Amino acid sequence: MDQFEELQILNQILAIPTINGDFNEKNLxxxxxxxFSDYDIYNKVDVIKPGIANVFSExxxxxxxxxxxxxxxxxxxPYGDLSKWDHxxxxxxxxxxxxxxxxxxxxxSGLAAFVVAMCNIKRKGAQPRRTIKxxxxxxxxxxxLGASYxxxxxxxxxxxxxxxxxxxxxxLGIAQKGCLWIKLKFFGKTSHGAxxxxxxxxxxxxxxxxxxIKKSVTKYFHPLLNHATAVITFAKGxxxxxxxxxxxxxxxxxxxxxxxxxxxxxxxINLIVLDFEKRNKGxxxxxxxxxxxxxxxxxxxxxxxxxxxxxxxxxxxxxxLDIGLSYFSDSSIFAEKMPxxxxxLFGPGYQxxxxxxxxFIKVSDYLSIIDIYEKILLE
Numbered sequence: 001m002d003q004f005e006e007l008q009i010l011n012q013i014l015a016i017p018t019i020n021g022d023f024n025e026k027n028l029x030x031x032x033x034x035x036f037s038d039y040d041i042y043n044k045v046d047v048i049k050p051g052i053a054n055v056f057s058e059x060x061x062x063x064x065x066x067x068x069x070x071x072x073x074x075x076x077x078p079y080g081d082l083s084k085w086d087h088x089x090x091x092x093x094x095x096x097x098x099x100x101x102x103x104x105x106x107x108x109s110g111l112a113a114f115v116v117a118m119c120n121i122k123r124k125g126a127q128p129r130r131t132i133k134x135x136x137x138x139x140x141x142x143x144x145l146g147a148s149y150x151x152x153x154x155x156x157x158x159x160x161x162x163x164x165x166x167x168x169x170x171x172l173g174i175a176q177k178g179c180l181w182i183k184l185k186f187f188g189k190t191s192h193g194a195x196x197x198x199x200x201x202x203x204x205x206x207x208x209x210x211x212x213i214k215k216s217v218t219k220y221f222h223p224l225l226n227h228a229t230a231v232i233t234f235a236k237g238x239x240x241x242x243x244x245x246x247x248x249x250x251x252x253x254x255x256x257x258x259x260x261x262x263x264x265x266x267x268x269i270n271l272i273v274l275d276f277e278k279r280n281k282g283x284x285x286x287x288x289x290x291x292x293x294x295x296x297x298x299x300x301x302x303x304x305x306x307x308x309x310x311x312x313x314x315x316x317x318x319x320x321l322d323i324g325l326s327y328f329s330d331s332s333i334f335a336e337k338m339p340x341x342x343x344x345l346f347g348p349g350y351q352x353x354x355x356x357x358x359x360f361i362k363v364s365d366y367l368s369i370i371d372i373y374e375k376i377l378l379e
Contacts, residue, residue, distance in 0.1 A: 009115060014102075025052050026047060068130045074136050074137065076103040106354035173346060217256075225295075312372060
């Protein structure tokens with residue numbers, strides 16, 4: 001493809017709305033499938049649920065014992081407050097060598113770059129040493145249905161490396177925080193507001209318990225990821241201005257680091273809950289886990305990472321940074337089931353723009369990453 005066609009593919013992908021929850025991700029899977037078919041690249045669309053689908057493609061290599069896998073997700077978050085966008089987020093808008101649209105950074109530019117790189121390889125008639133496997137996954141922004149389904153099907157096999165084109169601004173994402181969404185339900189005892197000692201204030205206790213959890217979690221540190229975090233993202237409780245609330249509910253978003261496992265966090269929360277129930281006779285607390293994504297890191301000295309670093313240096317004339325990423329992605333699901341496969345987050349785009357209004361990608365960054373992807377896939 002020439003640069004015009006490469007940009008056209010990105011704009012077409014950006015123009016297909018795939019907001020998570022709107023059951024329209026299959027539309028993009030079908031489009032990518034057609035692009036691959038036009039270049040005579042084997043592909044298939046796997047429908048997981050109505051409107052929710054993965055797309056897979058493969059270019060065989062001449063070494064049957066090795067393969068390289070690449071991944072990007074099809075879905076985006078909602079547009080948010082449209083008044084905060086300078087242009088319609090559903091329609092790609094080009095200005096000052098940048099393309100503005102929802103998904104421009106997170107992560108349709110990385111997704112498009114993988115598609116274009118594979119098509120360029122096929123068009124040039126170059127047979128790669130390693131089989132190249134591409135996987136576009138659905139539902140990354142919520143439950144990770146696409147990644148889980150692909151693992152169940154075993155279509156990626158055991159690749160030498162899995163590269164996910166999440167926005168890293170071309171740096172090497174070698175560490176990622178995990179994520180736990182914990183819902184806590186507090187059952188206390190109501191009383192008159194004038195006699196609070198006769199009740200068990202579920203709302204007040206919920207915030208006290210949160211402070212304990214936060215103190216326990218945030219002491220853990222990682223050099224690339226900084227401290228683990230815990231923040232209340234939802235709270236509910238209260239009956240009337242003059243009544244002690246007997247029920248409350250909070251949601252805590254915890255971002256873990258490799259030095260602190262999610263299972264360790266859950267065990268610590270259970271101990272804190274038991275302590276609060278002992279100190280407040282009649283109090284009952286229920287715990288629900290609504291999201292569980294593990295943290296992980298890979299060795300930056302691995303030969304596969306060194307090769308990518310060398311390729312980057314040849315293209316850009318500088319060394320990429322080793323970075324950690326605070327958001328979760330499908331990588332946490334793959335890491336759980338493929339513990340011996342190095343997973344690298346490496347793509348165009350900027351994590352600070354993810355989920356934000358006026359999200360954009362620089363045209364030059366997108367085009368450069370295509371060149372790097374081609375070289376990596378043909379190594």
